[in-house]
Amino acid sequence: MGQGEFDAASGHRFFSSCCFNATWELLDQAERTEEDNEQMRLRAMASLWHWTQRADVTPENLSVGYWLVSRVHAVAGCAAEAVRYGELALAEARRPGVVAYALAYAYEALALAHAAAGDDARADDHITLARRASDRVGDAETRRGLLADLGTISRPGKPT
Numbered sequence: 001m002g003q004g005e006f007d008a009a010s011g012h013r014f015f016s017s018c019c020f021n022a023t024w025e026l027l028d029q030a031e032r033t034e035e036d037n038e039q040m041r042l043r044a045m046a047s048l049w050h051w052t053q054r055a056d057v058t059p060e061n062l063s064v065g066y067w068l069v070s071r072v073h074a075v076a077g078c079a080a081e082a083v084r085y086g087e088l089a090l091a092e093a094r095r096p097g098v099v100a101y102a103l104a105y106a107y108e109a110l111a112l113a114h115a116a117a118g119d120d121a122r123a124d125d126h127i128t129l130a131r132r133a134s135d136r137v138g139d140a141e142t143r144r145g146l147l148a149d150l151g152t153i154s155r156p157g158k159p160t
Contacts, residue, residue: 008053009054009055011050012050012051012053012054013054015046015047015050016047016050016051016054016061016065017047018047019043019044019046019047019050020043020044020047020065020068022043023040023043023044023047023068023072026039026040026043027040027071027072027075032076037075037076037077040072040075040076041069041072041073041076041078044068044069044071044072045069047065047068048062048065048066048068048069051065052065058098059092059093059095059097059098059102060092060093060098060099060102062088062089062092063089063090063092063093063098063102063103063105063106064089064102064105065089066085066086066088066089066092066106066109067085067086067089067102067105067106067108067109069081069085070082070083070084070085070086070088070089070109070110070112070113071109071112073085073113073116074109074112074113074115074116075112075116077116078116079113079114079116079117079118080117082109082112082113082116082117083110083113083114083117085109085113086106086109086110086112086113087110089102089105089106089109089110090103090106090107090109090110092106093105093106100133100136100137100138101137101139101142101143101146103133103136104130104133104134104136104137104146105130105146107126107127107129107130107133108126108127108130108146108149108150108153110122110126111123111124111125111126111127111130111150111153112153114126115153115154115155120155123153123155124155127150127153130146130150131147131150134146134147
């Protein structure tokens with residue numbers, strides 16, 4: 001490669017993970033401004049887009065990417081988009097050969113998204129599905145993290 005040329009494949013590998021990690025910097029903040037929320041959405045979408053451009057992308061990668069975009073939209077108060085991307089995460093997680101935690105977390109994304117939309121019944125249904133799916137997660141630490149995340153989903157009128 002000559003001077004001034006860019007290796008797009010390397011760029012996609014770099015930015016898919018860089019933007020994913022940068023999204024978490026904002027997700028982890030206790031308080032966010034509307035500008036922070038917009039940056040968080042942009043970072044999550046950029047990560048997902050770069051994943052879609054990678055030759056080595058797997059359904060698991062896409063499920064995790066859609067899960068992140070769903071979570072970001074849910075915490076930013078964009079429930080309809082959170083549901084949309086949660087459903088995409090679930091579709092990818094249901095593909096053959098995808099690891100069990102992707103399915104469990106896709107249900108968690110939908111639980112969070114429906115809770116954000118104020119639909120307690122659907123949120124509870126997806127919490128139940130996520131708990132059932134967690135039984136198939138082999139890694140104990142991942143399973144504990146998932147169950148802890150499920151315990152933080154707030155539904156009006158229901159204890160967390």
